Amino acid sequence: NSYEPCDFVLFGTLGDLSRRKLLPSLYQLEKAKLIHPDTTIVGVARHEMELEDYIAEVHTNLVKFGDKELCEETWERMKGRLHYACVDMKDIGSYCVLEDHVDPARTMVCYLATPPSIYGDICRGLHGCKIIDSSVRVVLEKPIGHDLESSKVINEQVAEYFDEKQIYRIDHYLGKETVLNLVALRFANSIFATNWDHNCIDHVQISVAESVGIEGRWGYFDDAGQMRDMVQNHLLQILSLVAMEPPTTLDADSIRDEKLKVLKALRPINSSNISDSTVRGQYTAGFVKGEEVPGYLEEEGANTQSRTETFIAIKAEIDNWRWAGVPFYLRTGKRMPSKVSEVVIYFKRQPHNLFGDSFKNLPPNKLVIRLQPDEGVEITVMNKVPGLTSSGSMDLQKSKLNLSFSEAFADDRIPDAYEKLLLEVMLGNQALFVRRDEIEQAWTWVDSILEAWKSSNEPPEPYQAGTWGPVDSIGLLARANRSWYESK
């Protein structure tokens, strides 16, 4: 990794992602003095704009979406880095203006916070004005495609001008502290490393629940659905980190090789096993956190015939030596009772009961990794209740070993995922970015499920907003005498 100056060129600098996430994250990096003093930030959009107006716009957005009160010293430093370039991204000729803003002697980082449909145009435009060489890094936002075929088209368009070593595909979950902590937990602690397989683990649950609905994005969401919006990327990335073999080192390809092997080992879900392995739902009107909310089909701009899923539960099987017979249950949905993401590892029950009839069904140990909010790690254990009894028998009680990040790391701020990822791009470290073969393998698995749903012609099951999804989602686990972990 190198801490060197770069020209950070932000395409789509006036768009939602830049305003809400990318510019506030750059500001936080500035505040932490993690941006090289000579780095510049070049905002690019298609509107004509004076630099001073752009600076005012960035300031407004930082106050709106970042720290309410900006640190003057930090802002002065950041302001000094800002440039603005007006580029019509579909017009190859208009890219030459960038020559006035970037220094060919330095690394150029091009962040494409634009619709993927114009990634190809941007790469062609950059190539046309001859400011790119093999040191340029290009950052791509999701969604990369709508299915395997369309993702290949986008990847090909970019690959025409950039080598895989130059491409940084974002999955913002890989920048979350607690997702990164999965690697630390597994490989820095022998207590977990040695118990992490089918001998000790009964099953794994990965839940990413959101209380929000569609948030004014009906058009985008209806085309994508929860499968493309959340499972193809975020949930499969979490699953890969939980299930992968130990990489030899933490370098980019060692980790990505191992994640890819997990994705390749996922048992295909198709028409033959779709109804046993998946549940899809769509929310109806209800109450979330005490507030009345409309159903998916009543949201603004809705097509009332839509069959797009807003909830999914999947029983995924990984056909390899480590995970044979250990299902990974995935669950994600909009308009659930609260926002909570967690991984729960259910260990196997004890083989023999020493504690008499009242403890016939000793509950299994659980390792709960709370990804967000209230980040932390919790282990449930059985404990002797202190005290004496007339029968001399032992009373047991379920207890928790609880590591709460807000208590254990009270002095440390948890950075936003984008802060981490922007820093990694500037350092030139690809480990937290998704390689082309991972994306394409994930699409292969997801496409088969989408295809099977389509041919079954079944509508999604309704569930009331403010609940944990359709009843069948409970059945998916109940069939094997299991149940979803009840989040707090």
Ligand code: BG6
């Ligand atoms: C995005 C999805 O990738 O992730 C959104 O497009 C979703 O629909 C969001 O709300 C969730 O991210 P986070 O960081 O809030 O869990």
